[in-house]
Amino acid sequence: PELNTRPHAQLVFCIDVRSESFRRHIEAQGSYETLGFAGFFGISISHQPFDSIQRGLLCPVLLTPNHAVTETPRSGEGAALKKYSSGTRWSLLGDHLFHDMKHHPIGSMMAIDVLGLFFSLGLAGKTLFHKTFHVITSTIQKGFTHRVSTQVSISTPTDPQNPEIGEVNAEGIPDGLSLGFSLSERATFIENGLRAMGLTKNFARLMCLCGHGSETDNNPYYGALDCGACGGKPGDANARVFAAMANEPEVRNILKGNGLLIPDDTWFLPGKHNTTTDRIKFYDLEELPDSHKGDLQALNKDLEEAGAKQALERCHRIPNTPTEISPEQAFAHVEERSCDWANPRPEWGLAGNGAFLIGRRKLSRELDLGGRSFLHSYDPVADPEGAILEKIMTAPLIVTQWINAGYYFSAVDPHGYGSGSKVLHNVVGGVGMMLGTQSDLQMGFPLQTVNNGKTHYHEPMRLLAIIEQTPNVISSIIQKHAILQQLFHNEWLTLVALDPNDFEFHRYNPDATWERVDVP
Structure with a gap:
């Protein structure tokens, strides 16, 4: 039955088959209402992450984005940004140097002699102690890379030459793309999205938008595990854009005039469902009102329990996986699979869809x-x-x-329409997959996926x-x-x-x- 009373929280998941069981488990935790919507949340965007110079097209491949958005540091992050720039400068230099050495006909052979011992330590760690090694390397990386609090700038600038906080900077935006969204466009996208979900009343205090992505190691097919509605990329940026628009008082005033009333105490919170580890991470918590922090704390507790039960259910489907274990042990197991670079099947993806x-x-x-x-x-x-x-x-x-x-x-x-066994795969120039040392470029999913x-x-x-x-x-x-x-x-x-x-x-x-x- 539909919930007639106000739910503790509402969670919008992608239509992805992996969301079905998670929705079932979180609903069993209490008075929660879940909805399904295409993981780009009805907003096609050209998105530039904060730490990348490349833009991603986050929408179904049937569509072409008309709007550009950028992830930018929040106001007051000047000191953190300076530390971040200092810490990443040497890291980027090392990455570029190593990349050039690997692709140089002579340098590639020298790299093996010079760096072979160093990389053998990583090889042993990732093979024998993959989870521990992952924790150690992640901790070291965080130590060198200072965290910068970011937001997604979505508004069309009033003055393109001097954009304000929250407005899209024209620098680096390809021709033909609008700089962000106008106020009327933002209101239209939110109204269309909510009405398409069938959500026009009985809003909860927390309205969570859960994009999804995967977390795997040594997996050339990682895009097949991310969001199909986002063109094979994670959908957290789309969730952040939708939430930022829906939280704007000006947008809500327009919606109210159109007969769609969102209560003043309803807060839209963006997040990402990691389909490999069954954990949900929320974003833009800097803006979450103090009055809603208790709601989020209770939700996080129930999400942990739901994720553990979801992990146990998945363990019963994955071959050579322990099943006579507790949900907490299953939770730990799927997290270990996500960082095991020798595992050809970190998760099933959308296999089984029917x-x-x-x-x-x-x-x-x-x-x-x-x-x-x-x-x-x-x-x-x-x-x-x-x-x-x-x-x-x-x-x-x-x-x-x-x-x-x-x-x-x-x-x-x-072997004809699929790409054969992962055991024989070699990545060719970053553009395709080859079987062994000589073959045509492969298409379709590998054998281990199905x-x-x-x-x-x-x-x-x-x-x-x-x-x-x-x-x-x-x-x-x-x-x-x-x-x-x-x-x-x-x-x-x-x-x-x-x-x-x-x-x-x-x-x-x-x-x-x-x-x-x-x-x-």
């Missing part, structure tokens, strides 16, 4: 879907014409079908999409988009409509007709 449920949470809240279903929140009652559903079907649904097809073909033919060592873990099946909406509305959307017709009429997707009026199921046929499905 269904996409678009509808209200009450349809699945009491169900254990085994981490196999994409879940997108959607309220058909608030969308009688299907305008919101059309956006879901023409972006997230297509992306999930692509993901499903990638796993399908990699499981059906691991196979547990004995048989296929991923069941090759075409994605089943279940949409809570009337067949007529769904048909009208399909008729407008050729790409949807190609997917459904050629049976790359199986489509079932759940009519919210009579709760009857109807299956869509390749000839664009519907037939009722009797469910026992």
Whole structure:
């Protein structure tokens, strides 16, 4: 059932199948409400991190960002920034020097003789004591790199020549991109996002936006473990942008005028769900009101317990993993897997995906879907014409079908459409994967992504999409988009409509007709 009382907190997760089981576990901890939404949170951005000169396109590959945002130091961080610059200067110099030596025809051979002993210590540490070695190296790195408190600048500058705090600096922004978002754009994105989630009332005091990413070592396929809705990158920056917009009083005033009232004591908090370790890290805590720190403390405690139970559930799916252990021991085990550079299967990723449920949470809240279903929140009652559903079907649904097809073909033919065994992989020039010393560049997922060592873990099946909406509305959307017709009429997707009026199921046929499905 939907929560009628005000929940302790609301958490918005990506539609990713790995979020399904975590949502189930946190809901079991108490009065929590979870929602599913594409992990870019409806905001396509070109994002430049604070410690990088490269911009990332954080949106589905179907879309092209029109807005640039930058991660910048917070006001008053001058001293910290100076220490950071001093500490990283020598580190960057060393990285560039080592990189040049490795790629020089003569220097690469000298590097082995000069630095071989030094790197052999790291080799032994990462192989024999990977978790301890990871803790030690992380501590040393933090000692050399001074932490700088940052924020994501999202506003269009009033004066591009002299941007203020929180406004996007024009320096380094590619042509064709808008500098941040105007006030009206910010309000529009937040209103569209909340209405698309079906969240227009009963807001909790804490509204957490959980992007997701992975943490692995020695894994050329790490992008396959990050957020598909963010183009194979982590989604924490999108969560920070959405939260920053939603917390603005000016934005809330506009939303209030549009009939969407967000209570004054509701705070949007961005975070990242680490799908390898099952931990959630929150950002921009410097802005969290003192009145909400108790709420966050209670939430963090429940997230720890939920994460431990999620880790134990995952241990039952991963081969050669202890299962007769406590949730706390499982928590420690999955964290150890994340820093084991010899582990070809740090997590399953989206293997096992088989269904996409678009509808209200009450349809699945009491169900254990085994981490196999994409879940997108959607309220058909608030969308009688299907305008919101059309956006879901023409972006997230297509992306999930692509993901499903990638796993399908990699499981059906691991060596033809997949990339074979990781044991034989060699990274070629940072652009692709080769088997052994000579082969074509490989495509698809490696064998270890879909196979547990004995048989296929991923069941090759075409994605089943279940949409809570009337067949007529769904048909009208399909008729407008050729790409949807190609997917459904050629049976790359199986489509079932759940009519919210009579709760009857109807299956869509390749000839664009519907037939009722009797469910026992």
